[in-house]
Amino acid sequence: MLRISKMTDYAIMVMVELLASQGEVLSAHALAERSRLELPTVSKVLKLLVKTGLVESYRGANGGYSLERNAQDISVAEIITAIEGPIAMTECSTEEGQCAQEDICGLRGNWQRISIAVTKAMESVSLAEMAQPVKPTAAPLHITTLNA
Numbered sequence: 795m796l797r798i799s800k801m802t803d804y805a806i807m808v809m810v811e812l813l814a815s816q817g818e819v820l821s822a823h824a825l826a827e828r829s830r831l832e833l834p835t836v837s838k839v840l841k842l843l844v845k846t847g848l849v850e851s852y853r854g855a856n857g858g859y860s861l862e863r864n865a866q867d868i869s870v871a872e873i874i875t876a877i878e879g880p881i882a883m884t885e886c887s888t889e890e891g892q893c894a895q896e897d898i899c900g901l902r903g904n905w906q907r908i909s910i911a912v913t914k915a916m917e918s919v920s921l922a923e924m925a926q927p928v929k930p931t932a933a934p935l936h937i938t939t940l941n942a
Contacts, residue, residue, distance in 0.1 A: 802877040804831055805839045809873060810925045812849065813865045819858040839877070846876035861921075870924060871916035881913045 811828045812820060820828070826836040840859055843849035850862045861868070874881055885892035886902045887909040896902065 796883075798874060799878060801835075801839060802874050804829070804835055805843060805873050805877050806870070806921070806924055807831065808836055808839050809843070809848070809861065809865075809868070809921055812859060812861050813921060813925050815860070817860060819852055819856065819860050821858040825859065842876055843873075846872075848872060848876055865922040865925065866920050868921040869917045870919045870921070871913055873921070874916060881909060881916060883909045883912065 807829045808825050808831070811825055814828075822837050822840055823833060825831075825840070826833040829836065840849060840851070844851045844859070847862055848868060849859050851857070851859055871881060880888050882888040882905075884902075884905045886896060886899075887905045890896065893899070
């Protein structure tokens with residue numbers, strides 16, 4: 795099963811809270827309360843989001859955090875990359891020399907194709923779209939194949 799990490803999920807939750815604040819600067823404490831996450835977790839996520847330019851930080855008594863750009867211009871792929879690094883299905887998808895089987899395995903090109911498709915799908919969903927409620931499906935999505 796492919797999953798994003800909890801930290802990435804939390805980063806999206808925090809960014810949705812920043813979007814909901816409509817440009818108001820929020821402290822890490824306020825974001826932790828609004829998202830119902832632990833303050834150390836929110837602080838860690840914010841540090842990574844600031845470092846990658848998705849969130850802006852303000853110092854001082856009235857300091858806090860706000861979105862760096864319009865939520866429509868921030869993709870889910872950017873948030874995932876900020877927390878987890880490049881989106882890739884396998885180690886060899888992004889860089890040569892990461893796998894001991896590389897010389898005898900012919901799958902790298904196919905894994906790269908899949909990684910690109912997943913990345914494009916994530917790039918097509920904005921933070922603004924993530925903030926819009928969608929009713930969850932009743933059952934997990936299953937991809938089936940037909941045997942020919």
